[in-house]
Amino acid sequence: MKLRTTARALCSALLAAHSASALELDLDDKQSIKDAARTAADGMMAFYPGNLTGGIPGLFGDPYYWWEAGAAFGALIDYWYYTGDSTYNDVTTEAMLFQVGEDDNYMPQNQSKSLGNDDQAFWGIAAMSAAEVAFPNPPKDKPQWLALAQAVFNSQAARWNTDACGGGLKWQIFSFNTGYTYRNSISNGCFFNLAARLGAYTHNETYLKWADRTWEWATNPDIGLIGEGYQVYDGTNDVKNCTGLNPVQWTYNTGVFLLGAATMWNQTTGPEQDLWETRTQALLDAAVKFFFTDGSTIMTEAACEPRGNCNVDQRSFKAYLSRWMAATTKAAPWTHDQIMPLLQSSAQAAATSCSGGDTGTTCGMRWTTGSWDGDTGVGEQMSALEVMQSNLIDDVDGPVSQGQGGISKGDPSAGTGGDDPGPSYEPVGTGDKAGAGILTALVVVGILGGAWWLVR
Ligand SMILES: *[C@@H]1O[C@H](CO)[C@@H](O)[C@H](O)[C@H]1NC(C)=O
Ligand SMILES: *[C@@H]1O[C@H](CO)[C@@H](O)[C@H](O)[C@H]1NC(C)=O
Ligand SMILES: *[C@@H]1O[C@H](CO)[C@@H](O)[C@H](O)[C@H]1NC(C)=O
Ligand SMILES: *[C@@H]1O[C@H](CO)[C@@H](O)[C@H](O)[C@H]1NC(C)=O
Ligand SMILES: *[C@@H]1O[C@H](CO)[C@@H](O)[C@H](O)[C@H]1NC(C)=O
Numbered sequence: 001m002k003l004r005t006t007a008r009a010l011c012s013a014l015l016a017a018h019s020a021s022a023l024e025l026d027l028d029d030k031q032s033i034k035d036a037a038r039t040a041a042d043g044m045m046a047f048y049p050g051n052l053t054g055g056i057p058g059l060f061g062d063p064y065y066w067w068e069a070g071a072a073f074g075a076l077i078d079y080w081y082y083t084g085d086s087t088y089n090d091v092t093t094e095a096m097l098f099q100v101g102e103d104d105n106y107m108p109q110n111q112s113k114s115l116g117n118d119d120q121a122f123w124g125i126a127a128m129s130a131a132e133v134a135f136p137n138p139p140k141d142k143p144q145w146l147a148l149a150q151a152v153f154n155s156q157a158a159r160w161n162t163d164a165c166g167g168g169l170k171w172q173i174f175s176f177n178t179g180y181t182y183r184n185s186i187s188n189g190c191f192f193n194l195a196a197r198l199g200a201y202t203h204n205e206t207y208l209k210w211a212d213r214t215w216e217w218a219t220n221p222d223i224g225l226i227g228e229g230y231q232v233y234d235g236t237n238d239v240k241n242c243t244g245l246n247p248v249q250w251t252y253n254t255g256v257f258l259l260g261a262a263t264m265w266n267q268t269t270g271p272e273q274d275l276w277e278t279r280t281q282a283l284l285d286a287a288v289k290f291f292f293t294d295g296s297t298i299m300t301e302a303a304c305e306p307r308g309n310c311n312v313d314q315r316s317f318k319a320y321l322s323r324w325m326a327a328t329t330k331a332a333p334w335t336h337d338q339i340m341p342l343l344q345s346s347a348q349a350a351a352t353s354c355s356g357g358d359t360g361t362t363c364g365m366r367w368t369t370g371s372w373d374g375d376t377g378v379g380e381q382m383s384a385l386e387v388m389q390s391n392l393i394d395d396v397d398g399p400v401s402q403g404q405g406g407i408s409k410g411d412p413s414a415g416t417g418g419d420d421p422g423p424s425y426e427p428v429g430t431g432d433k434a435g436a437g438i439l440t441a442l443v444v445v446g447i448l449g450g451a452w453w454l455v456r
Contacts, residue, residue, distance in 0.1 A: 022351070022352065022354065022355035022360060022361065023036050023039055023040070023351045023352075023354035023355065023361045023363075023384075024036065024351070025347065025348060025351035025388060027344055027347065027348065027391055030392065030395060033347075033388060033389065033391050033392055034082075034083045034085065034389075034392070036351055036354075036388050037079060037082065037083055037385055037388050037389040037392075038083070038085060038087075039354070039361050040354065040361075040363060040381055040384045040385035040388060041075075041076065041079050041087075041088065041381075041385050043354075043359075043361060043362060043363060043381040044072060044075070044378055044381035044382055044385060045088065045091075047060055047064075047377070047378045047381070048060055048072075048091075049061055050091065050094075050095055051091055051094070056098070057091075057094045057095045057098035057099070058070075058073070058094075058095035058096070058098045058099035059099075060072065060378055063312045064312065064378055065114060065119070065312075065313065066099075066108075066111045066114065066115075066119060067116075067118065067119035067120075067122045067123070067313075068122075068312075068313065068316055068378060068379065069095070069099070070099070070106070070119070070122040070123035070125075070126050071122045071126070071316060071319065071320065071382065072378060072382055073092045073095050073096055073123075073126050074122065074125060074126030074129055074323075075319060075323070075382050075385055075386055076088045076089075076091075076092045077092060077126060077129045077130050077133065077135050078129065078133075078323060078386065078389060079385065079389060080092075080133075080135060081129075081133035081135070081396060082389040082390075082392040082393075082395075082396060083389065083392070089135070089136060092135075093136070093138060096123070096126065096127065096130070096138075096148075097138055097142050097143070099123060100143055100148060103151070103155075103415060104143040104147070104148065104151055104414065104415060105120075105124075105148070105151035105152055105154075105155045105414065105415030106120045106123040106124055106127075106148065106151070106152055107120055107155070107173070112174060113177065114177065115172075115173055115174065115177070116171050116172045116173060116177070116179065116187060117156055117159065117169050117170065117171065117172070117173060117187035117190070117191065118171065118184065118186040118187040118190055120152055120155070120156070120173070121152060121156070121186075121187065121190030121191065121194060122190070123148075123152070124148065124149050124151070124152025124153065124190075124194055125149075125190060125193065125194055127145045127146075127148035127149045127152070128145070128146075128149040128194055128197050128198070128201075130145040130408070131145040131146040131149060131201060131400075131406065131408035132197065132201060132399035132400060132401075133396075133399065133400070134400050134405060134406070134407050134408075137407060137408060137409075143414075144408050144409045144410070144411075145408040146201065146202075146406075146408035146409060146410035146411075147408075147409065147410050147411035147414045148414070148415075149194060149197075149198060150198060150410055150411060150412060150414045150415065151411075151414035151415025151416075152194065152415060153191070153194050153195060153198055153207070153210075153415075154413065154414060154415045154416050155415045155416065156169060156191050156194075157191075157210060158416065159173065160213075161238075163238075164238040164239075164241050164242065165183060165217075165223060165236075165238050165241055165242035166217065166220070166222070166223070166242075167213070167217045168183045168188055168214075168217050168218070168223070168238075168242070169183065169187045169188050169191055170182065170183055170187070170238065171183060171184045171187050171235065181237055181238050181239045182235050182236075182237055182238075183225075183235055183236050183237070183238050183242060184234060184235030184236075185218070185225050185226075185232050185233060185234060185235055185253040185256075185257075186250075186252060186253055186256065188214055188217070188218055188225065189218075189232070189253055189256035189257050189260065190256055191210075191214055192211050192214040192215060192218070192256070192257060192260040193256045193257070193259055193260040193263075193324075195207045195208070195210040195211040195214065195260075196208065196211040196259075196260040196261075196263035196264050196267065197259075197260075197263055197399070199211060199263075199267055200263050200266060200267050200331075200399065200401055201399070201400075201401045201402060201406060202401070202402055202410060202412075203401065203402060203403075204412070208264070208267055208268075211260060211263075211264055212264075215257075215260075215261075215264075215279075218257075222242070222243075223236065223242045224236070224245050225245075226257065229286060230254075230279075230282040230283050230285070230286040231247075231249055231286055231290065232249060232250075232253040232254045232257055232283075232286070233245050233246060233247045233248070233249060233253075234246045234247070234248045234249070234250065234253065248303050249290050249302070249303060250301070250303060250314065250317050251287075251291050251299065251301055251317045251318050251320070251321035252317040252320040252321055254283060254286055254287045254290070254291070254321065255287070255320050255321035255322075255323070255324035255325065256320065256324060257283055258280065258283045258284060258287060258324055258325065258328055259324035259325075259327050259328050259331065261276055261279045261280040261283055262276075262280045262327075262328040262331040262332035262335065263331045264276045264279075264280075265277055265279075265280050265331065265332045266331040266332060277332075277334075280328070280332050280335065281335075284325075284328070284335055284338060284339070287321065287325070288338075288342070290302055291321065292342060296368065297341060297342055297345040297346070298345055298346050298349045298367050298368050299318050299321060299322065299342070299346040299367065299387065300366075300367070300368060301314060301315075301317055301318055301365075305365065305366055308365075308366075308373075310365060312377065312379065313379070314379075315365050315375070315377055315379030315380055315383070316378065316379030316380075316382050316383060317379075317383075318346075318367075318383040318386075318387065319379070319382040319383040319385070319386040319387070320386070322343065322346065322383065322386040322387035322390050323386045323390065325339050325342070325343060325390070326339070326343060326390035326393040327393075327399075329393055330393065330398035330399065331398070331399075340391075340393075340394075343387060343390045343391055343393075344391060346367060346387050347387045347388045347390070347391050349367035349368060349370075350363065350367045350383065350384040350387050350388060351384070351388060352367070352370060352371065353365075353366065353367050353369065353371070353372055353373065353384065354372070354384050355371060355372045356372030356374065356376060357372075357376060362376050362380075362381075363376070363380045363381050363383070363384040364376070364380055365379075365380050365383075
């Protein structure tokens with residue numbers, strides 16, 4: 001044990017010595033935050049072949065699944081919102097429009113082999129953010145941000161599945177994909193989050209009713225995706241009528257429900273609003289308990305980070321908890337003073353981790369080590385980017401809405417086309433790569449990790 005610790009310390013020291021410099025971040029200086037965010041964004045886009053010869057707009061390519069690209073362009077939409085720097089706007093718009101798919105609802109045929117509701121939703125949520133922050137509109141003859149978000153919502157509402165479990169969305173859209181019988185929190189959480197935000201933007205109650213329905217389902221004790229202590233568990237299996245819960249907890253699951261709940265608080269009044277206040281506060285407290293562990297104020301991906309076995313997807317999850325915690329302070333301002341110190345210390349720690357590679361500003365996965373941990377990738381860069389730029393939240397306006405600053409044109413019936421994956425699809429065996437790759441990792445964690453997370 002001692003030996004290993006020493007070896008690790010030595011390793012960190014060597015890595016630190018190797019680094020030319022580190023990312024500087026002074027949270028009291030707006031320009032410093034903007035500069036640090038720019039460096040992290042540049043580092044993320046160094047992985048992007050989308051506008052190189054032969055590159056396809058919107059794809060980062062192996063080992064990054066399609067969904068993470070949607071998340072990354074969402075992060076760049078946030079980047080423009082927070083910093084006003086439009087360097088990446090054109091490349092973002094190009095990618096966001098190139099990947100809309102044949103029915104303008106983020107279901108491109110090329111991706112049908114790994115297209116889950118969550119994968120589709122990460123692009124839809126990026127479009128929703130674009131509408132909320134009044135990101136420059138696409139050309140008039142192209143689908144518009146709000147309509148794209150509505151298209152994703154509409155196609156998912158049509159998939160609400162009562163064949164088992166009394167409701168909920170399945171993880172996968174197509175029955176030929178691994179994970180079709182899994183009902184996960186991120187798919188249902190993204191639907192909840194998107195519905196609440198569409199309700200807030202359009203002032204159309206139908207969306208809020210769907211958000212309510214999704215919350216009721218996820219918190220139904222017989223389903224238990226959200227537990228009594230507001231733990232947000234990964235998922236459950238509909239072959240067992242949703243009685244076999246997979247209890248691992250990820251930052252982004254709590255984050256996606258947190259912003260949805262805060263938005264519902266923002267959109268309700270009276271006793272209903274009181275309920276959403278309780279729920280928002282409880283989710284926030286759960287985030288603090290499970291992801292800022294041992295009294296630390298630095299965000300941690302507790303299910304994989306301490307043992308260094310986070311997969312490519314999971315390396316990006318802290319980006320979304322950061323993003324959604326910051327947005328929560330706008331929707332439900334009474335959360336501000338609890339959230340900001342956590343984003344501040346996490347950003348400072350993330351900046352310290354961004355001290356690797358040839359540039360000396362490559363970001364690592366673990367923010368708690370006081371140095372670069374040797375990891376690098378789109379997720380590491382995106383997480384550092386989001387947590388650092390989130391510290392500019394007090395300097396920007398909250399989301400716009402229709403009639404209140406909104407400039408994006410909607411289409412309430414967008415995306416209601418069928419779920420036909422189209423002629424180009426080739427069925428894949430159940431042993432093949434699964435969607436966002438999460439299930440496979442879960443099975444591995446489940447086997448190796450036993451039930452360690454239950455005792456937290
Ligand atoms: C890719 O797009 C970005 C942003 O528009 C631009 O700065 C960069 O030069 C482009 N790269 C290439 C190789 O065209
Ligand atoms: C789909 O794949 C083909 C072949 O690689 C490529 O030419 C096309 O641009 C891709 N479309 C999208 C939306 O990614
Ligand atoms: C399946 O679960 C739902 C929701 O908990 C419940 O209402 C239903 O009765 C269950 N069906 C069976 C056959 O157990
Ligand atoms: C609801 O959210 C909007 C947008 O962020 C904000 O301007 C407004 O103050 C919020 N409402 C309340 C009651 O805090
Ligand atoms: C409200 O949203 C629902 C669900 O998409 C849609 O069917 C309805 O037409 C919308 N109503 C208005 C007034 O836009």
